[in-house]
Amino acid sequence: MSSSARVIFFGPPACAAPYLRVIRDAGNDLVAVVTQPDKPKGRSKQLCPSPVKAAAQAEGLCVLQPDSCRDPQFIGQLRSLEPDVLLIVAYGKILCPNLLAVPRVATLNVHYSLLPAFRGAAPVQRALLAGLTETGVTLQHVSEELDAGDIVAQATLTIAEEDNTESLLARLTDLGAALVRAQLAAVLAGTAARTPQDPGQATLAPRLTKQDGLLNLEESALSLSNRVRAVTPWPGAAVCLRGQRLLIRQARPVSSPLPATPGQILALDPQHGPLIATGDGALQLLAVQPLGKKAMSGAEYLRGARLTMADRFQSGQDCC
Numbered sequence: 001m002s003s004s005a006r007v008i009f010f011g012p013p014a015c016a017a018p019y020l021r022v023i024r025d026a027g028n029d030l031v032a033v034v035t036q037p038d039k040p041k042g043r044s045k046q047l048c049p050s051p052v053k054a055a056a057q058a059e060g061l062c063v064l065q066p067d068s069c070r071d072p073q074f075i076g077q078l079r080s081l082e083p084d085v086l087l088i089v090a091y092g093k094i095l096c097p098n099l100l101a102v103p104r105v106a107t108l109n110v111h112y113s114l115l116p117a118f119r120g121a122a123p124v125q126r127a128l129l130a131g132l133t134e135t136g137v138t139l140q141h142v143s144e145e146l147d148a149g150d151i152v153a154q155a156t157l158t159i160a161e162e163d164n165t166e167s168l169l170a171r172l173t174d175l176g177a178a179l180v181r182a183q184l185a186a187v188l189a190g191t192a193a194r195t196p197q198d199p200g201q202a203t204l205a206p207r208l209t210k211q212d213g214l215l216n217l218e219e220s221a222l223s224l225s226n227r228v229r230a231v232t233p234w235p236g237a238a239v240c241l242r243g244q245r246l247l248i249r250q251a252r253p254v255s256s257p258l259p260a261t262p263g264q265i266l267a268l269d270p271q272h273g274p275l276i277a278t279g280d281g282a283l284q285l286l287a288v289q290p291l292g293k294k295a296m297s298g299a300e301y302l303r304g305a306r307l308t309m310a311d312r313f314q315s316g317q318d319c320c
Contacts, residue, residue, distance in 0.1 A: 005188050010034045011089040014051035015173040022177045031081045032062040070096045078102045107142040110176045116197040119147035120205035125165050128230035133159050137176040139183055150194045153183050164232040210235045214316030217262040221253035221281035240319035249295045250287035263313040273298015276313050
């Protein structure tokens with residue numbers, strides 16, 4: 001095999017675009033980029049390309065957008081490109097055996113957890129929901145079972161207290177791109193590690209729904225803070241105030257020795273924002289987004305909301 005590998009990349013989200021640079025900077029031939037069909041967006045429902053399609057087209061790369069990865073014509077098109085490796089990042093589709101057999105060397109996936117923990121579509125969000133202080137990325141061989149393939153290598157990362165899904169995803173992307181850069185040549189040479197996963201240690205990370213963003217103020221402040229981080233930016237952490245939805249974009253748990261009813265306002269802090277009681281402790285609302293408005297700091301919100309100590313926050317399901 002030549003030193004320049006032929007690679008086909010699969011991935012629709014913005015986090016996948018940096019991998020295009022990694023593949024090419026390492027001297028490989030990126031022969032095609034596979035992403036999902038354009039989707040309607042906004043009120044006009046105009047079809048919009050995925051971020052990775054836009055990045056690929058800007059580099060003059062071949063872009064393929066099959067309606068189904070099982071389409072024999074699409075699989076035949078991939079075979080004609082004679083790839084050595086398929087590299088997948090958050091593609092969102094389970095690949096069939098015929099497709100997995102296309103590359104000469106391997107079909108690889110970058111997964112944003114330390115497998116076998118958090119197999120599935122939302123590993124970053126689920127790690128934050130669980131309140132973990134450490135996560136990482138895994139470079140693995142793709143198998144027919146979801147995220148169950150042999151592990152090539154892993155890299156760990158400390159989750160910062162201020163991380164939410166958006167910021168942690170960006171940090172994990174940098175780590176994942178570095179892992180691909182470090183391991184791809186060894187995979188091509190056949191010298192990379194290949195470690196089977198222990199299925200007994202596997203946990204699942206199912207996709208979030210809008211319901212996951214509805215805050216239950218009966219829960220502890222720490223649990224609520226973790227949920228705010230996990231559902232930001234989507235679907236957003238919602239509470240109810242004066243019969244309207246209020247999104248909490250950033251919050252921190254605070255100890256509260258005084259007995260209070262969940263949702264009760266404990267302080268109207270002009271520097272940091274409202275402090276509200278929860279089932280255990282209190283939650284400082286550092287950034288919020290009122291219905292129909294842009295996100296703002298808790299302090300900015302207080303200056304315009306005219307809250308009083310008599311107001312009370314309610315759980316998100318009470319008005320959403």
